[in-house]
Amino acid sequence: MIQYKYIAIEGNIGAGKSTLAKFLHNYFGGGLLLEEFEDNDSLKEFYENPDFALNAELQFVLDRSHQLYRFHQQVNNFIIADYIPLKSLIFARKNLRLEEFKLYEPIAKKMLEGYPQPDLILYLDRSIEELQENITKRGRSYELSMSKDYLNSIQDGYENYLFEMVNVPILKVKAKEIDLRKPAQLASAFQRIFQTDYATAVRNVDLKVLMENTTAI
Known part of the structure; x- marks a missing residue:
């Protein structure tokens, strides 16, 4: 029996979160919660000009809050998600100036903390080179100029803050070990993971x- 009701997948840009979430949803069912960002025009502007950072981060909070509200109007006894609601804080720490973050943080927490939070997080660990390769493959034009330094800073943000932000088990998985060419074995491996009762820790x-x-x- 699966021990968890709400499993979220996290990791850097290009880590493969959505791909894994869809795969797990295909095998285990439940509600599928995928991050929506294509309509965030401020994000695309931010990649061209960092002065749009506050606009982009506030738009993310609004969009996520609206999405989470709609999603949780449905009854879902089991949820697979490709992000945690509070991930905005990790990116905002990097993208905003200190005075902007001080303004932004209480707003984000007020709008996002009231929704159900995951009780298990899978953190996908990839090298920066692998992330860049995946970003190039998926071909989103506004992401192609993303620098190695920026990806490193986001990676550091996850390492420094994700594990402090949530009080649930976090399982670090080497993303390159996720072999989609062996779907049955992969699903069985995750079934064993989900049947294990983990203490709150990073492992x-x-x-x-x-x-x-x-x-x-």
Whole structure:
């Protein structure tokens, strides 16, 4: 039996969060909550001009709040998501000036903390080179100029703040071990993960070993 009601996948830009969320939803069902950002015109402007950072971050908070409100009007006994509601704070710490962040933080918390929060987080760990490769492959024009330094800063943000922001188990998974060419074995490995009752802590999960020592479902 799956021990968790709300599983969120997190990681840097290009880590493969949405791909894994869709895969897990296909096997385990439940409600699927995917991050919406294509309509955030301020995000595209921010990538061209950092002066639009506050506009972009405030738009994210508004959009996420509206999406979460709509999503939780439905009854979902099990949820797979490709982000945590409070992820905005990780990016805002990097993108905003200190005085802007002091203004932004209480607004974001007020608008996002009231919604259900995950009880398990899968953190996808990828090298910066792998992230850049994935970003290039998916071909979003406004992301193609993203620098290695920016991705490094977001990676540092996750390492420094994600593990302090939430009080739930966080499982670090090497994203390159997620082998979608072996879907049955992969699903079985995650089933074993979801059936395990983890204490609140950050721990590494060797997905490759789990896939080699599991029975396909």
